[in-house]
Amino acid sequence: MNTRPLYLDHQATTPLDERVLQEMLPFLTCEYGNPSSPHMYGRIAAKAVRVARRQVADLVGATSEREIVFTSGATEADHLAIVGFALAARPTGGHIVTTVVEHKAVHAACQRLVDHHGYSVTLVGVDRHGCVRPADVAAALSPNTVLVSVMHANNEIGTLQRLAAVADITVPRGIALHTDAAQSAGWGLLDVAELGVDLASLSAHKLHGPKGIGALYIREGTRIAAQQTGGGQERGLRAGTPDVPAIVGFGAAAHLITADAVAAPSRIRALRDRLQGRLLADLPGAVVNGHPCRRLPGNLSITLPGIEAADLLERVPGVAASTGSACTSGSAEPSHVLTAIGLTRSQARATLRLSIGRTTTAEDIEHAADLITRTAHALQQTHVVSA
Ligand SMILES: Cc1ncc(COP(=O)(O)O)c(C=O)c1O
CATH class of the missing domain: 3.90.1150.10 (Aspartate Aminotransferase, domain 1)
Structure with a gap:
């Protein structure tokens, strides 16, 4: 019983989806190479990471797999997006607009900019359904605003925001738009081109992949200041030996959604x-x-x-x-x-x-x-x- x-x-x-586990198993056992190594073990691991990067890119409608940077999850992706973008755009004294209903990872990243980099943050309210009014976002902008961050789907009440309408406000003003899409990507609801977002945070464990792996989608041409430096992995944006089994699992989980196999x-x-x-x-x-x-x-x-x-x-x-x-x-x-x-x-x-x-x-x-x-x-x- x-x-x-x-x-x-x-x-x-x-x-974890059983099919995802099966894809991961070889990389937890015999295929243990470091993707940076120049020999066969390394090449096999590097190829697996390349495939997974493409699978995640396809899930969110990215044009190039170069736009995907693997992280430890959506929390790290939120920090890299918000702190990394802000500091690259304006090292001090900038302004960010976000909402009252964001995940704590977003609020904490904004707070870091306030505490250490002279930033100010405006929190936009929501209506009784949890919807952000694009006009409120427009009203909150200032000449110093570098970034708007609005989550795609809320983790408590599930409300989906009208991101395309927010992008209509940010794009003409040259302001970047970040979205925490940890909750929506698993439903195949995130299309970065259609929604007009420049940065999107993802998490594998919300879509039947493993824990401890996520990604940040970074639209080509968007500048980010690395928050973790070292060996130059992930285009220098996130140093550290990649967790190959987890990345393979994330890719496999993403592929099941794209291929309509769920x-x-x-x-x-x-x-x-x-x-x-x-x-x-x-x-x-x-x-x-x-x-x-x-x-x-x-x-x-x-x-x-x-x-x-x-x-x-x-x-x-x-x-x-x-x-x-x-x-x-x-x-x-x-x-x-x-x-x-x-x-x-x-x-x-x-x-x-x-x-x-x-x-x-x-x-x-x-x-x-x-x-x-x-x-x-x-x-x-x-x-x-x-x-
Ligand atoms: C909307 C949202 N953002 C961020 C996170 C954090 O994701 P992770 O566990 O991958 O760091 C979660 C998970 O609870 C979430 O629901």
């Missing part, structure tokens, strides 16, 4: 809608967060009045989900994303993030809905009795 909880936390991380987003969206429908029907007062349609197919952020999401999850050990973003769970502070869309602190604490993925089945959804509604009713009852 399988006693492991149902995994509904795909926005925190995804399981569960269609429409199947996952239907499962999400079923779970959403059941919870809304069975739990009066429940409210779904995020944009009603411009939202990631697997995302369900739902506020269940009268309960503490953390209590609920503790009483439902059969479901592995999140109370907010994984990076902030465990912290007593309510999520900055949920408060940014207007939730009160208690509403934020009553919010559950269920994220559905490739391996989720229709039976899983019914089972999760049963467990969650039963426990939420019991908790609401306790709340009423003790009130």
